[in-house]
Amino acid sequence: MAAGLRERKKRRTVNAIEQAGVRLALEKGFKDVTVQEICDEADISRSTFFNYMPSREAAIFGRPLKMAPREEAWAVLEEVAPFSLLGAIMQISVLSIGGAEINQEVAAGRNRLRDEQPECLPLLLSPMTSYSLELVAIVAEWLAVDPSRSLLPGVGPVREATHIVNVAVGALNALLAEMREGDDDMLTFETLSGLVGEIRDVASALVAPALVNA
Structure with a gap:
C-alpha cells in the first residue's frame, strides 16, 4: 500500500x-x-x-501531543530563539502538532463537551500536558547553556522556562480553540504574538490592584 x-x-x-x-x-x-x-x-x-x-x-479527549524530535527542536532554538524565543517555540509547536489535521466535527464536539460537561475540562487539557513538560525541559536546557539568554536573571532556567512555556502554550491553546471553529489559517507568528500581548495585558491588570493597595 x-x-x-x-x-x-x-x-x-x-x-x-x-x-x-x-x-x-x-x-x-x-x-x-x-x-x-x-x-x-x-x-x-x-x-x-x-x-x-x-x-x-x-x-x-484527544491523544497526547508528541514533542518534535529533540534534535529538531534544539536546532530551532539555536537558529531562531536568539532573535525571537516566542518564534522558536511557535516553530517547535508547528513541528510537533501543526501537521496534525483537526477534524472539525470532533473539535466542535469537544468544545460542546467542555461547555456541557465542565467536569471533563482537565481531561480535555491533558493532551497538552506532556508536551508542555517536554518543552519546559528543552527550553530550560537551552537557557542554562548560556545565562546571557535569560529574560529573568537570577530566577533559574527551569522556573524561567516554565513561565515562558506557560505563556506560549496558553496563547497556543487560545489559538487552537479558535482554529477548531474553522479558522485553520490562523497559525501565524503575528496571531500568536497578539495573543501573548493579551496575556501580558491581563497579567498587568491582575497585578495592578495589588500594587495600588501595597
Whole structure:
C-alpha cells in the first residue's frame, strides 16, 4: 500500500474512532462510555482501536501531543530563539502538532463537551500536558547553556522556562480553540504574538490592584 493511501486510511480510522467517542460522550456522559461501545459505533474491532488509541480517554479527549524530535527542536532554538524565543517555540509547536489535521466535527464536539460537561475540562487539557513538560525541559536546557539568554536573571532556567512555556502554550491553546471553529489559517507568528500581548495585558491588570493597595 502506498504511503499516501496508508496515511489517508489511518486518518479515516482515527476520525471514525474520535467521532464515535465524542458522540457517545455527548449522548451518555463521558464517564459512561466504554471502549466496546466506541468500537461498535465506529464499526471496528478492539484490536484496531488499540492500534490507534492508547485509551478510551484519548478517543474522547484527544491523544497526547508528541514533542518534535529533540534534535529538531534544539536546532530551532539555536537558529531562531536568539532573535525571537516566542518564534522558536511557535516553530517547535508547528513541528510537533501543526501537521496534525483537526477534524472539525470532533473539535466542535469537544468544545460542546467542555461547555456541557465542565467536569471533563482537565481531561480535555491533558493532551497538552506532556508536551508542555517536554518543552519546559528543552527550553530550560537551552537557557542554562548560556545565562546571557535569560529574560529573568537570577530566577533559574527551569522556573524561567516554565513561565515562558506557560505563556506560549496558553496563547497556543487560545489559538487552537479558535482554529477548531474553522479558522485553520490562523497559525501565524503575528496571531500568536497578539495573543501573548493579551496575556501580558491581563497579567498587568491582575497585578495592578495589588500594587495600588501595597
